[in-house]
Amino acid sequence: MVSYQPVHLETAGRPVVSVVVPLRNEEGAVAALVGGIAAALDRLAFEVLLVDDGSTDRTRAICLSLAAADARVRVLAHPVSAGQSAALHSGVLAARAEVVATIDGDGQNPPDNLPRLIAPLLAADVAADCGLVAGQRTGRKDSLSKRLASRVANGVRAAILRDGTRDTGCGLKAFRRNAYLALPYFNHMHRYLPALFARDGWKVRLVDVTHAPRRTGRSKYGNLDRALAGIVDLAGVAWLIHRRKRVCAVALDGSPADRAAAAAEADEPTGRKT
Numbered sequence: 001m002v003s004y005q006p007v008h009l010e011t012a013g014r015p016v017v018s019v020v021v022p023l024r025n026e027e028g029a030v031a032a033l034v035g036g037i038a039a040a041l042d043r044l045a046f047e048v049l050l051v052d053d054g055s056t057d058r059t060r061a062i063c064l065s066l067a068a069a070d071a072r073v074r075v076l077a078h079p080v081s082a083g084q085s086a087a088l089h090s091g092v093l094a095a096r097a098e099v100v101a102t103i104d105g106d107g108q109n110p111p112d113n114l115p116r117l118i119a120p121l122l123a124a125d126v127a128a129d130c131g132l133v134a135g136q137r138t139g140r141k142d143s144l145s146k147r148l149a150s151r152v153a154n155g156v157r158a159a160i161l162r163d164g165t166r167d168t169g170c171g172l173k174a175f176r177r178n179a180y181l182a183l184p185y186f187n188h189m190h191r192y193l194p195a196l197f198a199r200d201g202w203k204v205r206l207v208d209v210t211h212a213p214r215r216t217g218r219s220k221y222g223n224l225d226r227a228l229a230g231i232v233d234l235a236g237v238a239w240l241i242h243r244r245k246r247v248c249a250v251a252l253d254g255s256p257a258d259r260a261a262a263a264a265e266a267d268e269p270t271g272r273k274t
Contacts, residue, residue: 015047015072016099017118018177020091022051022084023105027058028216034066034073036111037103044118048073049091050105054081085190092180100180102190104171106214109135113209117174120205131179131202134165134194135172135209163195165206172209176202184240188233199241 019037023030030050037048050063050073060077067073076090092100099121103109117133168191175197183189183196194204 014045015097016045016122017041017047017101017174018091018095018097018099019046019048019101019103019114020051020088020095021048021103021105022053022087022091023055023059023063024053024081024087025055025057025059026105026107026216027055027062029107030059030062030105031066033103033105033107033111034070037114038070038072040111040114041118046072047096049094050075051087051091052077053083053087054078083187085185085187088190089185092177095177098177099174100177101174102171107216108212108214109170109172110210110212113172113207114174116207117172117209121174121176129203130205131200132173132175132193132197133205133207134168135170136165136167136206137170137211138208139211163192163198164204165194168192168194170209186233192233195241 019041021030021033021037026033034048034050037046050066052060052063052075054077060075063073063075067075074094076094078087078090088102091102099118101114101118103111103114113135117135120130120133171190173193175193179197179200179202180193182200183193189196194206197204
């Protein structure tokens with residue numbers, strides 16, 4: 001059986017975890033959210049990357065003031081809105097930690113869930129096997145129409161992709177940065193991370209998380225546009241999984257150059273068909 005090194009906690013001044021927060025017109029939520037993240041992760045070396053996705057309100061100004069008051073807060077900005085997946089991708093690219101956590105910027109993901117998501121990736125006995133820890137919301141505080149639409153969409157997705165999760169739309173996730181950046185990037189990819197990580201041979205852990213009502217702002221998605229985009233995305237992800245080709249490259253020193261290849265050599269189950 002091939003063994004892998006756990007995430008390194010000694011990072012020479014770098015944070016242990018980077019928290020990426022996509023934001024678009026969330027001026028009423030961002031300050032409290034950053035305060036909640038700091039309180040939840042007070043025992044870890046962390047950074048918060050606030051990614052302003054083309055906001056037209058005071059979100060960017062508030063983010064800059066938060067960064068001026070706390071060196072652990074960094075601000076990135078898109079000149080125009082490019083969507084949640086683009087904001088997350090920009091944040092992960094800029095992250096300095098090996099472990100990245102994500103949380104929605106609307107305040108509906110309570111930050112006190114973050115330690116439970118991060119812990120499996122920092123534990124020496126399980127970090128080698130785990131690429132993604134995905135939150136699954138319980139007691140959702142959304143409208144009835146949104147909950148029903150989400151239930152239908154998740155049911156269809158689960159039947160086709162068999163990704164083992166009931167709630168891929170939850171913004172609370174934690175993962176290995178290098179594993180995420182090796183995934184195929186496309187718009188709306190954040191809704192399919194469990195399937196994409198499993199496609200690359202990583203184990204996915206699921207954690208129940210709490211949910212909070214939206215206090216300010218409004219949802220960026222409607223049920224119809226989400227459904228229409230989801231049909232195309234689902235077909236594309238199914239194709240990506242079906243067409244995955246396992247590459248068994250070996251480094252010149254004889255060590256595995258790819259985690260998925262190493263899993264294949266060790267006859268380790270990866271959860272995908274070959």
